[in-house]
Amino acid sequence: MKSMMLTGIRQMEMMDVPTPKPVNATDVLVKMAAVGVCGSDVHYYATGRIGGQIVEYPFAVGHEGAGVVQEVGRGVRRAKAGDRVAIDPAMSCGACDQCLAGRQHTCRKLKFLGCPKQASGCLSEYVLLPEECCFKIKDSMTFDEAAISEPLAIGVYAVKRSIPMQGAKIGVLGAGPIGLSVLLPALCQGAAKAYVTDKLDGRLEIARKAGAFWTGNPGREEIVKKIIEREPLLLDVVFECCGQQEALDQAIDLLKPGGKLMIIGIPPALDRLSFSVDKMRHREICIQNVRRQVHCVQAALDLMDSGKINARVMATHHFPFEKTQEAFDLVEAYRDGVVKAMIDFGKSGD
Numbered sequence: 001m002k003s004m005m006l007t008g009i010r011q012m013e014m015m016d017v018p019t020p021k022p023v024n025a026t027d028v029l030v031k032m033a034a035v036g037v038c039g040s041d042v043h044y045y046a047t048g049r050i051g052g053q054i055v056e057y058p059f060a061v062g063h064e065g066a067g068v069v070q071e072v073g074r075g076v077r078r079a080k081a082g083d084r085v086a087i088d089p090a091m092s093c094g095a096c097d098q099c100l101a102g103r104q105h106t107c108r109k110l111k112f113l114g115c116p117k118q119a120s121g122c123l124s125e126y127v128l129l130p131e132e133c134c135f136k137i138k139d140s141m142t143f144d145e146a147a148i149s150e151p152l153a154i155g156v157y158a159v160k161r162s163i164p165m166q167g168a169k170i171g172v173l174g175a176g177p178i179g180l181s182v183l184l185p186a187l188c189q190g191a192a193k194a195y196v197t198d199k200l201d202g203r204l205e206i207a208r209k210a211g212a213f214w215t216g217n218p219g220r221e222e223i224v225k226k227i228i229e230r231e232p233l234l235l236d237v238v239f240e241c242c243g244q245q246e247a248l249d250q251a252i253d254l255l256k257p258g259g260k261l262m263i264i265g266i267p268p269a270l271d272r273l274s275f276s277v278d279k280m281r282h283r284e285i286c287i288q289n290v291r292r293q294v295h296c297v298q299a300a301l302d303l304m305d306s307g308k309i310n311a312r313v314m315a316t317h318h319f320p321f322e323k324t325q326e327a328f329d330l331v332e333a334y335r336d337g338v339v340k341a342m343i344d345f346g347k348s349g350d
Helices: 039-047 143-160 177-189 201-210 223-230 245-254 277-283 297-305 321-333
Strands: 002-008 011-016 027-036 064-072 084-087 126-130 134-136 169-173 193-197 214-216 235-240 255-263 286-289 315-320 340-344
Touching (some): 002 321, 011 321, 027 084, 064 143, 084 143, 143 340, 169 177, 169 245, 177 193, 177 201, 193 201, 193 223, 193 245, 245 255, 245 277, 321 340
Parallel strands (some): 169 193, 235 255, 255 286
Antiparallel strands (some): 027 064, 027 340, 064 084, 084 134
């Protein structure tokens, strides 16, 4: 099969590799149809690492995927050949203390698609997964939507862990795919007002159309001042979705006493972050890191299937498999109003 491999910093090459085959009773072989380019994929492409996770070349990234089941192991019950499926890229052991506590996303032996030293990514024609990672989708759902269920599930999980009540007032700092994946379920959950910021006006426009109460560009205006003018009692929850120290500082300034800061963005280079201890202590602000998602993929699919969430607005650009590097270059440079670049395995590059 063909696999798009990272071969160096900002280097990719299409390679021939063996097609995987079901070995275990619960294995499912999926032929890929669509893959979304995630910011973490681009970190690996541009820098070769995220923190201590360092790429050993050649390596295939990619973890936001959907496709069609080709073959299953003898013990598989939830999937059969021909099923259209969304993929949960996290493969947990099911037996460690974390899994037994319902925290499969922090499994001691977790393997995650496209994560160095864990599992090869789904930027390949085929991927082999355990059946619990495959979620059947309806014919009415597009493969783009199914692939986007992965980041959307992170947003569903973050909202589930944070928004305390109907009528909450929230901030979303960063309106890229993760920020939008938070905004959409937050509004479904009953957030009364959502204040959204980003340095790209096109993303702010999408957020406004999705239901944001107010949007602002921190490159041009004092967003903390502008939001406090509208909310003098401050916000219940702020979601940091861009991985920037500046945004974390803004989040602390925007949170009311007893408020909650949800850290979702991945800093591209920073190893440490800082906070104003004085402000945090006096307001008793709670900080919650968000590590991917747990038990939320089906919920994300259901929200899209019901029509409550339109995730298609995120899929702004499409590329054939052989032009994957062009997609990565576009996303890294934030060109052409890109929000989510999709790799389409059924599309020719001609």
